[in-house]
Amino acid sequence: MRQSATLNLLEHYHQLGLIRGIDLEFARFAFDQTISNSSIDKTTAEKSAELAAKYGVLVSHYLGRGHVCVDLLKVSQQKDPFDFEEKKQGLVAKTELMTFDYDSDQQWLEQFSVDSSEAQSLLVLEDSKLYLNRYWCYEQQVARYIEYASQPEMNVPLLTEIVNSLFSSAPTQVGLTTTSSSTAVDYQKVAAAVALTNQVSVITGGPGTGKTYTVVRILAGLLTYAQRSGHALPKIKLAAPTGKAAARMLESIRSSVSDLSLDEVLLDFIPREASTLHRLLGSIPNDVNFRHHEDNPLHLDVLIVDEASMIDLPMMSKLLSAMPKNGRLILLGDRDQLASVEAGSVLNDLCVMDKGYSRKYASLLKSVTGYELEVDENSKEGGFQDCLAWLKISRRFDAQSGVGVLAKAVNSGDQSQVSNFIGSGDFADVRQYLLSEANYNLCLDQAAREYEAYLKAVTELNHCEAMERFSDVRVLCALREGIFGVEGLNLQIEHRLAKKGLIDTTSEWYSGRPIMVLQNDYGQQLFNGDIGLVMPDEAGQLRVYFEVGQTLKSVLPNRVPKHETAYAMTVHKSQGSEFAHSVMILPDRMSPVITRELLYTGITRAKKRLSLLYQPAVLSEAVQNPVERFSGLADKLA
Ligand SMILES: Nc1ncnc2c1ncn2[C@@H]1O[C@H](COP(=O)(O)OP(=O)(O)OP(=O)(O)O)[C@@H](O)[C@H]1O
Numbered sequence: 112m113r114q115s116a117t118l119n120l121l122e123h124y125h126q127l128g129l130i131r132g133i134d135l136e137f138a139r140f141a142f143d144q145t146i147s148n149s150s151i152d153k154t155t156a157e158k159s160a161e162l163a164a165k166y167g168v169l170v171s172h173y174l175g176r177g178h179v180c181v182d183l184l185k186v187s188q189q190k191d192p193f194d195f196e197e198k199k200q201g202l203v204a205k206t207e208l209m210t211f212d213y214d215s216d217q218q219w220l221e222q223f224s225v226d227s228s229e230a231q232s233l234l235v236l237e238d239s240k241l242y243l244n245r246y247w248c249y250e251q252q253v254a255r256y257i258e259y260a261s262q263p264e265m266n267v268p269l270l271t272e273i274v275n276s277l278f279s280s281a282p283t284q285v286g287l288t289t290t291s292s293s294t295a296v297d298y299q300k301v302a303a304a305v306a307l308t309n310q311v312s313v314i315t316g317g318p319g320t321g322k323t324y325t326v327v328r329i330l331a332g333l334l335t336y337a338q339r340s341g342h343a344l345p346k347i348k349l350a351a352p353t354g355k356a357a358a359r360m361l362e363s364i365r366s367s368v369s370d371l372s373l374d375e376v377l378l379d380f381i382p383r384e385a386s387t388l389h390r391l392l393g394s395i396p397n398d399v400n401f402r403h404h405e406d407n408p409l410h411l412d413v414l415i416v417d418e419a420s421m422i423d424l425p426m427m428s429k430l431l432s433a434m435p436k437n438g439r440l441i442l443l444g445d446r447d448q449l450a451s452v453e454a455g456s457v458l459n460d461l462c463v464m465d466k467g468y469s470r471k472y473a474s475l476l477k478s479v480t481g482y483e484l485e486v487d488e489n490s491k492e493g494g495f496q497d498c499l500a501w502l503k504i505s506r507r508f509d510a511q512s513g514v515g516v517l518a519k520a521v522n523s524g525d526q527s528q529v530s531n532f533i534g535s536g537d538f539a540d541v542r543q544y545l546l547s548e549a550n551y552n553l554c555l556d557q558a559a560r561e562y563e564a565y566l567k568a569v570t571e572l573n574h575c576e577a578m579e580r581f582s583d584v585r586v587l588c589a590l591r592e593g594i595f596g597v598e599g600l601n602l603q604i605e606h607r608l609a610k611k612g613l614i615d616t617t618s619e620w621y622s623g624r625p626i627m628v629l630q631n632d633y634g635q636q637l638f639n640g641d642i643g644l645v646m647p648d649e650a651g652q653l654r655v656y657f658e659v660g661q662t663l664k665s666v667l668p669n670r671v672p673k674h675e676t677a678y679a680m681t682v683h684k685s686q687g688s689e690f691a692h693s694v695m696i697l698p699d700r701m702s703p704v705i706t707r708e709l710l711y712t713g714i715t716r717a718k719k720r721l722s723l724l725y726q727p728a729v730l731s732e733a734v735q736n737p738v739e740r741f742s743g744l745a746d747k748l749a
Pocket residue numbers: 282283299316317318319320321322323324325363367506507
């Protein structure tokens with residue numbers, strides 16, 4: 112029977128709901144393993160085991176909150192190193208708090224240092240950052256892949272000719288330009304040149320900045336280049352973290368391709384399908400590994416991945432390991448959006464080197480695009496800054512668009528810009544509602560009214576139309592519980608629709624119920640975040656319909672994995688989707704989950720209109736609350 116002051120305290124934390132069961136289990140495991148592996152005297156072994164439990168639970172707790180590691184310099188000597196206060200206000204004052212002293216524990220921690228740690232050690236210490244071994248390996252793998260990714264040899268005159276033919280007309284400059292100098296540069300052309308000259312590249316930009324428009328030209332460029340150089344035409348694949356995002360990417364790529372006059376042979380090489388990353392990598396039931404990995408790489412030459420901000424560190428590591436040796440990878444995403452639900456902020460970490468290109472690479476870009484681009488004299492040649500491209504001009508939101516202006520204000524973190532926006536209140540596409548009971552009801556009444564077109568398509572058994580109409584409106588929120596949370600809001604909308612006789616909620620599975628899957632089910636190929644609509648089939652039997660690529664598949668309700676109703680959804684779950692009208696409802700008081708990135712992501716889900724119900728104090732605090740995640744990836748790439 113173990114006797115440990117640390118474990119006793121952790122059990123108490125667990126009972127109070129301050130740490131997860133898995134954190135406590137990890138601490139117990141670290142404690143037991145240290146005792147059983149120890150060849151030193153009992154007292155020293157016990158002391159060491161107490162420390163292993165203490166640091167183990169710290170790393171595990173932070174991992175649960177999305178951090179890849181813990182920077183011990185930052186948490187050392189803190190009164191509340193676990194940030195319990197943030198989660199359970201008031202509870203913490205009544206409980207004993209564990210503290211960490213990096214200086215005095217440094218000697219003990221040294222055993223985990225990257226230089227001395229064993230492959231099997233539970234923890235890894237790199238500089239002042241402490242990791243679970245597995246996560247350090249993931250990070251290392253991503254950094255190594257990127258470090259060794261090359262710049263393929265290219266025929267620069269041919270490339271220049273192709274790039275110029277794809278971006279021949281000067282772009283119309285509208286919307287969210289960031290600097291006056293940016294009016295001279297066509298950043299889409301630069302992005303194409305970056306992607307065409309690198310084995311791995313990242314194109315980041317806000318909504319409507321033309322990522323898809325650019326990618327279509329990159330694909331055309333790659334195919335034309337291969338054809339004109341007498342090389343085999345590349346096998347291209349498209350993927351995204353969620354089914355919805357994959358379907359959206361495919362749709363925009365296919366409609367954008369029609370603007371190009373590509374010859375038939377090349378056109379055939381533009382993919383006709385896009386899959387989720389899980390499907391692409393080949394998920395194996397009840398296994399965290401995929402069918403494709405280092406020893407069984409993906410069969411492709413070029414992979415385009417959209418919504419890359421949603422990719423967590425383990426997934427990115429597995430994706431990169433599965434890339435074939437000379438495969439080209441182009442990641443698209445918006446670095447300002449919410450980071451992945453699971454640990455890591457990979458896209459943002461990859462984009463930190465935003466001060467300019469290396470001198471040599473800037474000169475290559477000048478030859479290809481004709482533009483004089485910013486140079487960072489401190490950046491190393493071949494460093495990752497040369498693989499990055501920023502799209503800065505939104506084509507969707509012009510200067511008159513409230514959604515665009517508000518998104519930009521929130522993103523800047525500048526409170527006065529947000530206040531100006533609130534003060535002006537005169538944008539046609541944004542309706543602001545100050546939080547009150549009347550406005551809460553008004554927003555929900557309006558959302559319920561707008562769901563009627565969707566329910567009409569369900570009644571008419573028009574499954575495809577129903578899928579389309581369901582994206583007309585969505586209620587977005589920050590929390591899970593309470594009247595401002597996803598559960599309460601769904602009940603409110605159901606209640607309104609039932610009162611109008613549009614749905615019959617007497618049974619759980621009623622015709623028209625929209626659901627969101629909350630758990631991966633590899634057997635049925637249904638994944639966390641997939642949206643299903645309950646509708647009768649031709650024989651009148653209720654089934655749940657899911658969009659898979661260009662088609663619909665249906666399963667019986669009792670086969671659907673863990674799910675919830677989806678008239679309202681959290682902003683986290685809305686990533687990768689867009690809605691003609693988004694109704695964002697913020698709660699009456701601040702919560703740590705309401706961050707700048709959450710606001711930005713919620714606002715930019717609106718394609719045409721945004722209704723925002725808020726308390727000014729919450730909005731302004733959220734703008735000042737950016738997400739910060741501990742990770743060592745940016746340092747490894749620097
Ligand atoms: N250079 C351009 N000239 C003209 N139209 C453009 C240009 N770039 C983009 N567009 C148009 O602007 C709209 C938005 O572009 P696109 O869909 O490529 O942006 P995105 O960044 O992929 O958006 P999303 O946020 O949906 O991912 C599209 O209608 C596209 O055709």
